[in-house]
Amino acid sequence: MADQPTKYLLAEKDIPTTWYNIQADLPQPLPAVLHPGTQQPIGPADLAPLFPMGLIEQEVSTKRDIDIPGEVIDIYRLWRPSPLYRAHRLEKALGTPARIYYNYEGSSPSGSHKSNTSVPQAYYNKVEGVKRITTETGAGQWGSALAMACQFFGIDCKVFMVKVSYEQKPYRKAMMEMFGAQVSASPSNETECGRAILAKDPKCNGSLGIAISEAVELAVQDPNTKYALGSVLNHVLMHQTIVGIETMQKFKLAGDWPDIIVACTGGGSNFAGIAFPFIGSKLRGESKEARVIAVEPAACPSLTKGKLTYDFGDTGHLTPLVKMHTLGSTFIPPGIHAGGLRYHGMGPLVSHLVHLGEVEPVAVPQLEIFQAAVQFARAEGIIPAPEPSHALAIAIREALKCKEEGKSRAILFNLCGHGHFDMQAYTDYFAGKLRDYEYPAEEVAMALAGLPNVAA
Amino acid sequence: MADQPTKYLLAEKDIPTTWYNIQADLPQPLPAVLHPGTQQPIGPADLAPLFPMGLIEQEVSTKRDIDIPGEVIDIYRLWRPSPLYRAHRLEKALGTPARIYYNYEGSSPSGSHKSNTSVPQAYYNKVEGVKRITTETGAGQWGSALAMACQFFGIDCKVFMVKVSYEQKPYRKAMMEMFGAQVSASPSNETECGRAILAKDPKCNGSLGIAISEAVELAVQDPNTKYALGSVLNHVLMHQTIVGIETMQKFKLAGDWPDIIVACTGGGSNFAGIAFPFIGSKLRGESKEARVIAVEPAACPSLTKGKLTYDFGDTGHLTPLVKMHTLGSTFIPPGIHAGGLRYHGMGPLVSHLVHLGEVEPVAVPQLEIFQAAVQFARAEGIIPAPEPSHALAIAIREALKCKEEGKSRAILFNLCGHGHFDMQAYTDYFAGKLRDYEYPAEEVAMALAGLPNVAA
Numbered sequence: 028m029a030d031q032p033t034k035y036l037l038a039e040k041d042i043p044t045t046w047y048n049i050q051a052d053l054p055q056p057l058p059a060v061l062h063p064g065t066q067q068p069i070g071p072a073d074l075a076p077l078f079p080m081g082l083i084e085q086e087v088s089t090k091r092d093i094d095i096p097g098e099v100i101d102i103y104r105l106w107r108p109s110p111l112y113r114a115h116r117l118e119k120a121l122g123t124p125a126r127i128y129y130n131y132e133g134s135s136p137s138g139s140h141k142s143n144t145s146v147p148q149a150y151y152n153k154v155e156g157v158k159r160i161t162t163e164t165g166a167g168q169w170g171s172a173l174a175m176a177c178q179f180f181g182i183d184c185k186v187f188m189v190k191v192s193y194e195q196k197p198y199r200k201a202m203m204e205m206f207g208a209q210v211s212a213s214p215s216n217e218t219e220c221g222r223a224i225l226a227k228d229p230k231c232n233g234s235l236g237i238a239i240s241e242a243v244e245l246a247v248q249d250p251n252t253k254y255a256l257g258s259v260l261n262h263v264l265m266h267q268t269i270v271g272i273e274t275m276q277k278f279k280l281a282g283d284w285p286d287i288i289v290a291c292t293g294g295g296s297n298f299a300g301i302a303f304p305f306i307g308s309k310l311r312g313e314s315k316e317a318r319v320i321a322v323e324p325a326a327c328p329s330l331t332k333g334k335l336t337y338d339f340g341d342t343g344h345l346t347p348l349v350k351m352h353t354l355g356s357t358f359i360p361p362g363i364h365a366g367g368l369r370y371h372g373m374g375p376l377v378s379h380l381v382h383l384g385e386v387e388p389v390a391v392p393q394l395e396i397f398q399a400a401v402q403f404a405r406a407e408g409i410i411p412a413p414e415p416s417h418a419l420a421i422a423i424r425e426a427l428k429c430k431e432e433g434k435s436r437a438i439l440f441n442l443c444g445h446g447h448f449d450m451q452a453y454t455d456y457f458a459g460k461l462r463d464y465e466y467p468a469e470e471v472a473m474a475l476a477g478l479p480n481v482a483a
Numbered sequence: 484m485a486d487q488p489t490k491y492l493l494a495e496k497d498i499p500t501t502w503y504n505i506q507a508d509l510p511q512p513l514p515a516v517l518h519p520g521t522q523q524p525i526g527p528a529d530l531a532p533l534f535p536m537g538l539i540e541q542e543v544s545t546k547r548d549i550d551i552p553g554e555v556i557d558i559y560r561l562w563r564p565s566p567l568y569r570a571h572r573l574e575k576a577l578g579t580p581a582r583i584y585y586n587y588e589g590s591s592p593s594g595s596h597k598s599n600t601s602v603p604q605a606y607y608n609k610v611e612g613v614k615r616i617t618t619e620t621g622a623g624q625w626g627s628a629l630a631m632a633c634q635f636f637g638i639d640c641k642v643f644m645v646k647v648s649y650e651q652k653p654y655r656k657a658m659m660e661m662f663g664a665q666v667s668a669s670p671s672n673e674t675e676c677g678r679a680i681l682a683k684d685p686k687c688n689g690s691l692g693i694a695i696s697e698a699v700e701l702a703v704q705d706p707n708t709k710y711a712l713g714s715v716l717n718h719v720l721m722h723q724t725i726v727g728i729e730t731m732q733k734f735k736l737a738g739d740w741p742d743i744i745v746a747c748t749g750g751g752s753n754f755a756g757i758a759f760p761f762i763g764s765k766l767r768g769e770s771k772e773a774r775v776i777a778v779e780p781a782a783c784p785s786l787t788k789g790k791l792t793y794d795f796g797d798t799g800h801l802t803p804l805v806k807m808h809t810l811g812s813t814f815i816p817p818g819i820h821a822g823g824l825r826y827h828g829m830g831p832l833v834s835h836l837v838h839l840g841e842v843e844p845v846a847v848p849q850l851e852i853f854q855a856a857v858q859f860a861r862a863e864g865i866i867p868a869p870e871p872s873h874a875l876a877i878a879i880r881e882a883l884k885c886k887e888e889g890k891s892r893a894i895l896f897n898l899c900g901h902g903h904f905d906m907q908a909y910t911d912y913f914a915g916k917l918r919d920y921e922y923p924a925e926e927v928a929m930a931l932a933g934l935p936n937v938a939a
Contacts, residue, residue: 134590
């Protein structure tokens with residue numbers, strides 16, 4: 028029998044009682060968020076029609092440790108603490124001296140890390156008497172997680188699901204309905220924005236940008252309705268830091284520490300969750316330096332090919348302007364299967380840390396991630412979602428580098444969700460129907476040319 | 484915050500090192516298995532063309548504790564020990580004074596308890612040099628679990644999947660292929676049996692009985708190929724007892740003990756897994772008496788409406804004769820969504836314990852189980868498979884009885900798998916397309932009339 032454990036587990040009493048706010052430790056503060064009309068920094072009141080004040084306060088706070096409410100911790104107990112695995116069997120399959128670890132968030136009921144933020148978001152809305160939350164979803168992980176959280180707190184949930192996903196992923200829709208959410212294909216006839224788009228193009232497939240516009244439109248019309256976002260914003264990234272705080276504890280149990288931390292990034296919530304507590308600890312001089320790698324799809328490479336500048340968060344230009352790596356807010360990414368990484372921009376905090384040199388970005392092509400996912404499943408059993416398979420592919424590259432160099436480094440990646448609702452993607456992969464996309468340089472250049480002209 | 488834990492967790496070092504063989508504690512021994520030609524008890528040599536000797540020895544052993552090989556425990560570490568949950572939120576939703584507990588086996592990579600036996604089965608085949616294992620699968624849980632185990636041990640895996648499921652559940656097929664298995668729709672052109680059936684009826688939908696015949700036919704033709712079964716047999720039920728042994732340890736952690744133990748039963752492996760260690764402990768006078776309830780579908784009620792007699796294990800009459808509760812081996816159960824419970828017979832050990840009065844059988848209709856599943860998901864987050872939702876429905880009935888009587892009993896049920904690959908069933912339920920089936924009394928009477936005439 029193995030002399031080393033396969034899993035490192037904490038007890039329920041070890042669930043962290045605070046989230047970590049990296050804004051407290053930044054060597055340079057985050058650039059201001061601007062009002063698109065005045066180009067002046069926005070204040071909490073500008074966000075109040077969309078979010079409850081409890082979340083707006085978190086969005087702008089620079090306090091390091093933010094208390095997690097007891098009601099939120101009680102729900103976290105359903106799946107937290109999450110397990111840290113040592114990938115003994117993958118190491119053997121690769122023949123590498125590397126020590127590969129993965130933290131697994133797929134055992135949350137909605138199947139991904141998204142529940143870590145959907146629950147506090149629903150909670151703060153509940154506290155302020157909100158009756159309904161609207162949101163958008165692409166692949167469906169976020170919509171499922173928010174639907175579950177709203178059900179737990181007795182809040183109505185309305186999800187606009189990008190029409191192409193609505194049709195391709197009926198079982199994600201079924202999961203949201205299981206949790207009592209109302210799901211509409213976007214563009215829909217339920218909003219002015221949706222009706223206007225359908226009038227022009229009745230067959231429009233939808234996009235996250237359009238779905239955001241629909242969700243926001245409903246929220247601003249009704250004082251009892253607010254809007255929720257599953258990534259990008261500071262408070263969302265902060266809720267996910269429970270993952271990294273726990274993982275640091277689990278590494279202490281293992282008597283080890285990562286040399287390399289790898290996570291995929293679309294809007295940044297998964298990446299921030301695992302990486303920010305480690306980066307903060309290093310910034311404060313409390314732990315040794317680790318390479319931190321943010322992995323994005325080669326078909327949608329905002330960090331590696333985009334521009335760090337002010338842009339809108341959505342395609343419809345309803346949001347404030349944020350400084351981030353962007354491919355241009357009118358850019359529509361190619362149809363890769365990792366729907367959670369198909370975003371034109373990047374969470375401002377992640378962009379800022381790349382800019383500061385704390386994070387190393389890298390892009391991987393689609394076929395490499397599916398190859399990595401199959402190798403992983405055959406060694407470790409768990410079928411990963413396409414999104415975290417981006418991180419896995421880079422973890423494998425680094426493990427093979429260790430083999431070449433004869434060095435045993437500790438490599439950590441975050442397996443943020445399972446692939447049970449992505450089996451069509453794997454079916455297409457095995458049938459040879461998937462391909463790598465050329466980087467859409469022309470479309471990006473056009474989208475970047477249309478960026479708002481910001482003096483700041 | 485809650486003052487009581489939500490989960491009771493053991494450490495990896497607490498994984499049991501022996502399985503529990505209830506044959507050691509039976510007040511009356513299990514009736515012999517008979518050769519269909521001679522009607523004489525069969526011996527190990529009769530089973531050798533199908534199974535490796537390591538498993539045949541377990542099938543007939545009356546030793547109480549059977550060692551789990553270290554190589555098997557090393558793989559169990561990927562998901563074991565499994566968590567025991569206290570269903571605080573469901574209790575609150577029901578307003579019951581009952582203490583409801585559920586043991587969750589859905590966090591195994593294949594999504595159900597089936598991996599607990601697929602891994603040792605593949606292991607004992609590997610030890611004896613077997614190169615290929617054939618099997619049948621209906622809904623796909625067993626096929627997925629065996630595919631994963633064969634991949635881990637480097638054995639080829641060939642799965643005959645009932646054609647109607649093959650077409651309705653392409654994602655279970657994709658999961659098996661992810662683990663490297665070869666999957667064919669049954670009846671297939673690959674066996675004499677399949678070809679004969681297709682010659683008569685080219686559109687035949689298939690059945691478990693036919694798929695078993697195809698898998699057995701390939702196994703007996705080739706000395707390097709063996710056959711594996713996911714339930715019914717004594718050794719399969721014994722491998723699952725790791726669930727109940729762990730659960731007894733977890734109840735000690737909780738400082739509680741079940742008054743009522745509920746599990747669904749098709750062939751009996753899930754039921755045996757959770758219940759046999761508790762029943763054995765009570766038979767030996769080591770722990771207090773608990774009511775043990777075996778739950779089956781009203782549409783396929785072998786324990787509550789079948790006959791306890793000798794019958795074949797398969798529709799094609801290739802297996803030995805076993806004494807069990809049966810609806811007749813030619814009976815084809817109605818198309819309920821709980822594919823794992825659509826079996827004409829019952830594991831002989833489960834039948835024997837019902838006969839001895841140690842187990843109380845009950846049947847539930849389909850709509851009640853889906854209603855229970857939705858109520859559970861909305862309270863606890865986890866979406867259950869239709870099979871364990873049978874147990875859940877009875878746990879809810881018992882919890883409501885506690886409420887009526889003002890009594891606080893501890894109710895344990897085994898949540899043997901998640902419903903991520905059953906979302907079509909939930910979609911149909913929400914669309915009002917599911918119905919309860921009348922008990923097919925005439926078909927059962929016809930099937931029972933055709934039972935073999937056994938003198939024993």
